[in-house]
Amino acid sequence: MSDLLAARSQMAVSLAFHIVFAVIGIAMPVLMVVAERRWQTTGDPAYFELAKRWAKGTAILFAVGAVSGTILSFELGLLWPHFMRFAGPVIGMPFSLEGFAFFLEAIFLGIYLYGWDRISPRAHLLAGVIVALSGALSGIFVVIANAWMNTPTGFKLVNGQALDIDPLAAMANPAAFTQTLHMTLAAYAATGLAVAGIHAAILLKQPHNRFHRAALLVALLVGAPAAILQPISGDLSAKHVARHQPAKLAAMESRFETARGAPLVIGGWPDVEARTTRLAIEIPSALSFLAFGDPMAEVRGLDAVPRADWPNVPLVHLSFQVMVALGTYMALVSAWAGWLAFRKRDLAGRRKLLVLLAIGTPFGFIAVEAGWMVTEVGRQPWVIQGILRTADAVTPMPGLIVPFSLFTLLYLALAAAVVWLLRRQIIESPNLPEPQQANLLETGRRA
Amino acid sequence: MPDALLALLVAGAVMVSLNAYVVLGGADFGGGVWDLLAAGPRRRRQRALIADAIGPIWEANHVWLILVVVLLFTCFPAVFSRVSVTLHIPLTLMLIGIVLRGSAFTFRTYDSQRDDVQRRWGAIFAGASIITPVLLGVSIGAIAAGRVPPVPTGSFVAAYVAPWLTPFPFSVGVLTLVLFAFLAAVYLTLESNDRDLQEDFRRRGLAAGVIAFGAAALVLALAQGEAPQVWQQLLGAPWAIVLHLATAIAAVSALWALWTRQWRLARAAAAAQVSCIVWGWGLAQYPYLLPPDLSYRDAAAAAVTLKLVLLVLAAGTFVLIPSLYYLFRIFKARPT
Ligand code: HDD
Ligand code: HEM
Ligand code: HEM
Numbered sequence: 001m002s003d004l005l006a007a008r009s010q011m012a013v014s015l016a017f018h019i020v021f022a023v024i025g026i027a028m029p030v031l032m033v034v035a036e037r038r039w040q041t042t043g044d045p046a047y048f049e050l051a052k053r054w055a056k057g058t059a060i061l062f063a064v065g066a067v068s069g070t071i072l073s074f075e076l077g078l079l080w081p082h083f084m085r086f087a088g089p090v091i092g093m094p095f096s097l098e099g100f101a102f103f104l105e106a107i108f109l110g111i112y113l114y115g116w117d118r119i120s121p122r123a124h125l126l127a128g129v130i131v132a133l134s135g136a137l138s139g140i141f142v143v144i145a146n147a148w149m150n151t152p153t154g155f156k157l158v159n160g161q162a163l164d165i166d167p168l169a170a171m172a173n174p175a176a177f178t179q180t181l182h183m184t185l186a187a188y189a190a191t192g193l194a195v196a197g198i199h200a201a202i203l204l205k206q207p208h209n210r211f212h213r214a215a216l217l218v219a220l221l222v223g224a225p226a227a228i229l230q231p232i233s234g235d236l237s238a239k240h241v242a243r244h245q246p247a248k249l250a251a252m253e254s255r256f257e258t259a260r261g262a263p264l265v266i267g268g269w270p271d272v273e274a275r276t277t278r279l280a281i282e283i284p285s286a287l288s289f290l291a292f293g294d295p296m297a298e299v300r301g302l303d304a305v306p307r308a309d310w311p312n313v314p315l316v317h318l319s320f321q322v323m324v325a326l327g328t329y330m331a332l333v334s335a336w337a338g339w340l341a342f343r344k345r346d347l348a349g350r351r352k353l354l355v356l357l358a359i360g361t362p363f364g365f366i367a368v369e370a371g372w373m374v375t376e377v378g379r380q381p382w383v384i385q386g387i388l389r390t391a392d393a394v395t396p397m398p399g400l401i402v403p404f405s406l407f408t409l410l411y412l413a414l415a416a417a418v419v420w421l422l423r424r425q426i427i428e429s430p431n432l433p434e435p436q437q438a439n440l441l442e443t444g445r446r447a
Numbered sequence: 448m449p450d451a452l453l454a455l456l457v458a459g460a461v462m463v464s465l466n467a468y469v470v471l472g473g474a475d476f477g478g479g480v481w482d483l484l485a486a487g488p489r490r491r492r493q494r495a496l497i498a499d500a501i502g503p504i505w506e507a508n509h510v511w512l513i514l515v516v517v518l519l520f521t522c523f524p525a526v527f528s529r530v531s532v533t534l535h536i537p538l539t540l541m542l543i544g545i546v547l548r549g550s551a552f553t554f555r556t557y558d559s560q561r562d563d564v565q566r567r568w569g570a571i572f573a574g575a576s577i578i579t580p581v582l583l584g585v586s587i588g589a590i591a592a593g594r595v596p597p598v599p600t601g602s603f604v605a606a607y608v609a610p611w612l613t614p615f616p617f618s619v620g621v622l623t624l625v626l627f628a629f630l631a632a633v634y635l636t637l638e639s640n641d642r643d644l645q646e647d648f649r650r651r652g653l654a655a656g657v658i659a660f661g662a663a664a665l666v667l668a669l670a671q672g673e674a675p676q677v678w679q680q681l682l683g684a685p686w687a688i689v690l691h692l693a694t695a696i697a698a699v700s701a702l703w704a705l706w707t708r709q710w711r712l713a714r715a716a717a718a719a720q721v722s723c724i725v726w727g728w729g730l731a732q733y734p735y736l737l738p739p740d741l742s743y744r745d746a747a748a749a750a751v752t753l754k755l756v757l758l759v760l761a762a763g764t765f766v767l768i769p770s771l772y773y774l775f776r777i778f779k780a781r782p783t
Binding site: 062066067068070071073074076077078081082084088093096098103104106107108111114115118119165166395397398410414421 | 542763773
């Protein structure tokens with residue numbers, strides 16, 4: 001494995017790991033707040049139980065999110081020092097803003113998790129709202145930075161240096177809006193439907209459990225609207241990619257030739273050597289229409305890009321197909337649930353809906369990973385599109401396979417521990433004393 | 448505002464964040480040290496007290512480190528990239544320590560309360576709490592010694608190992624560890640109303656405070672050979688005598704206050720003492736962020752970037768200070 005490949009793999013593994021916790025960190029506080037609010041307005045203890053249990057799971061996941069995010073902040077330098085040297089002054093702003101969002105998030109999460117009986121119910125709920133808002137903000141800021149890597153603006157390139165820097169223009173880069181919208185929706189859709197799926201699966205076995213009914217409703221309330229909007233937002237993203245990153249679009253769609261009236265390619269396997277897509281379904285002119293709103297528009301293919309500068313076409317194409325397929329499924333199931341709710345039907349009593357939701361439990365997270373593969377692998381060989389090549393950004397230190405292996409093992413161990421603990425906490429939900437109260441008894445602090 | 452002043456202000460902000468991380472987050476690591484060294488009949492209660500003290504605040508304290516990193520790569524990108532390249536190995540190990548500390552601590556809280564399970568997570572938590580401060584100190588020591596060149600040269604060992612694998616950086620690492628443990632012990636006396644526990648941590652604080660003197664002397668002694676610039680400044684600069692006096696007063700007050708059981712005074716003095724050490728290091732390097740060649744002026748990013756970041760810092764502080772105050776008031780205001 002070359003050092004460059006090891007660095008890329010380490011970055012990919014780290015980000016793919018972090019994003020799971022980030023997505024949960026953005027959306028779970030919303031679920032907790034909705035449940036807590038329902039408890040306060042209805043007095044139904046099922047919602048209280050729900051908020052408390054979700055809070056425990058979130059505490060575990062948030063800690064892992066924080067430490068894996070710390071790895072990333074350092075890795076930007078450990079792996080890509082030349083990238084950061086160039087990009088830091090231009091795009092450091094959103095990271096600085098993100099730093100304050102992290103502060104708020106961590107401070108109020110501490111208050112939320114440990115403060116149940118120390119502050120008033122209203123203050124507690126408000127703490128939860130702040131966690132939810134600052135979580136969304138941290139995601140938005142960091143995705144703005146990523147959008148800049150896709151559509152860099154706010155500087156002039158002179159002899160490899162960034163001059164005339166304008167950090168605000170860099171933040172307002174063209175991809176920022178579509179990407180942050182799509183990512184934020186993705187967080188709510190993925191987490192909401194995953195939680196809904198888990199509780200749907202339990203409801204299939206215990207149809208009258210009030211606790212799980214309440215959970216299902218709250219989770220759908222957060223997840224379903226986002227999942228329904230997601231294909232629309234994805235379409236905006238794709239139109240945007242078509243304009244700004246034609247090579248990425250060509251790889252997503254496995255288009256090898258530039259053509260007018262380009263068909264939409266669904267499925268299939270790109271044969272890069274033969275420059276064709278095998279076993280695909282093609283819808284004539286649909287790609288031109290979707291991408292540019294005109295069935296006869298010209299869509300640039302990979303032939304417009306030197307062969308050496310192609311991204312990994314099969315990976316990008318496959319990832320895109322997976323994301324769209326799963327997104328379609330999630331949107332349809334959510335729409336059905338919404339329709340039933342609109343007609344005041346009992347969602348938790350529809351076995352078919354519960355089965356579909358249960359099947360879809362992991363879909364949002366798979367779609368998130370796939371979507372990031374499209375974005376990041378589709379940008380290759382560039383780390384900053386058209387400006388800096390990934391190969392020129394990497395650290396000179398040899399032997400990168402060692403840290404790559406170390407971190408991969410670390411992530412595997414963390415993942416195993418998290419799965420083990422969540423099973424324990426949420427699914428088996430044994431009757432444990434609250435940790436902080438257990439400690440209190442021992443130290444007699446409040447005695 | 449002239450560009451040099453802007454750069455100086457941002458460099459000051461980096462130091463303030465690092466100072467906050469050391470004084471707040473450092474104590475969380477120190478707690479891990481005392482978890483490992485918990486002994487005697489009150490062993491369990493010592494551990495519970497430590498866990499209870501760290502639980503609500505360690506994640507917020509940790510963000511100070513993130514802020515240091517972000518400010519560095521935004522405003523002093525050359526510093527960030529040079530440090531990341533040459534100190535890749537200690538930083539990577541430090542990261543692993545940070546990850547293990549944070550996750551093991553949380554897992555321990557939420558896993559089975561059975562003894563063997565608790566001990567297993569506890570061992571990882573405590574071990575990582577020791578390794579991480581040492582490596583943080585090693586990295587700072589290597590910077591102070593002027594071992595972070597613009598481009599790494601020579602063999603793998605010469606470029607990536609030799610800069611930090613020498614006595615001076617390790618002496619800084621040990622000092623960091625001892626100071627963190629000292630802070631934790633002092634703070635912990637305020638976390639409980641239980642006389643016995645207070646006495647336990649009083650003794651530990653006194654011991655760590657005395658060891659810290661020794662560690663600091665070792666650092667100074669080694670600095671003469673390995674970090675000559677820092678050494679000369681610490682001895683000869685006009686501000687040096689003031690700083691030494693301040694540090695000495697703070698250190699002696701901290702020990703005296705511990706001795707006479709004035710816990711609040713001890714806490715303030717210990718934090719002041721450690722802050723003096725952090726700033727002493729910073730001033731001794733002035734004007735270099737990476738001695739012997741990279742000054743804060745040469746390393747600074749474009750003035751627009753610095754201005755905007757300062758604006759963000761000012762605005763952020765407005766939100767941050769009341770929030771932090773609220774957090775600490777809820778969890779750290781003890782009836783005494
Ligand atoms: C719940 C997750 C989820 C779902 C259901 C979808 N996506 Fe997505 N997609 C993401 C999660 C995601 C993502 C992981 O969040 C990405 C990666 C980068 C980004 O901003 O969003 C992404 C990126 C992404 C991109 C690349 C943007 C870029 O490179 O700048 C496009 C074109 C689409 N998506 C299009 C779609 C379409 C047409 C969908 C139709 C159903 C869809 N996505 C569903
Ligand atoms: C290069 C990319 C990234 C870096 C450097 C990074 C950095 C970090 C850091 C340092 C933390 C810890 C904050 C703390 O201590 O509380 C963190 C947590 C978090 N990150 Fe990231 N991050 C990256 C990508 C992302 C992405 C793509 C998202 C989401 C869209 C995201 C969302 C979050 C959220 C919500 C948290 C809060 C912690 C949690 O909920 O578990 N991050 N990140
Ligand atoms: C959290 C969601 C993200 C995921 C899952 C993700 C995924 C990936 C993957 C798979 C790669 C390797 C691409 C390749 O080399 O073929 C990569 C590279 C990279 N990503 Fe991301 N990414 C995410 C978000 C971000 C964000 C928010 C940033 C920065 C602000 C970022 C910065 C980078 C950098 C600097 C590289 C290395 C250079 C390169 O390969 O282009 N990523 N990411």
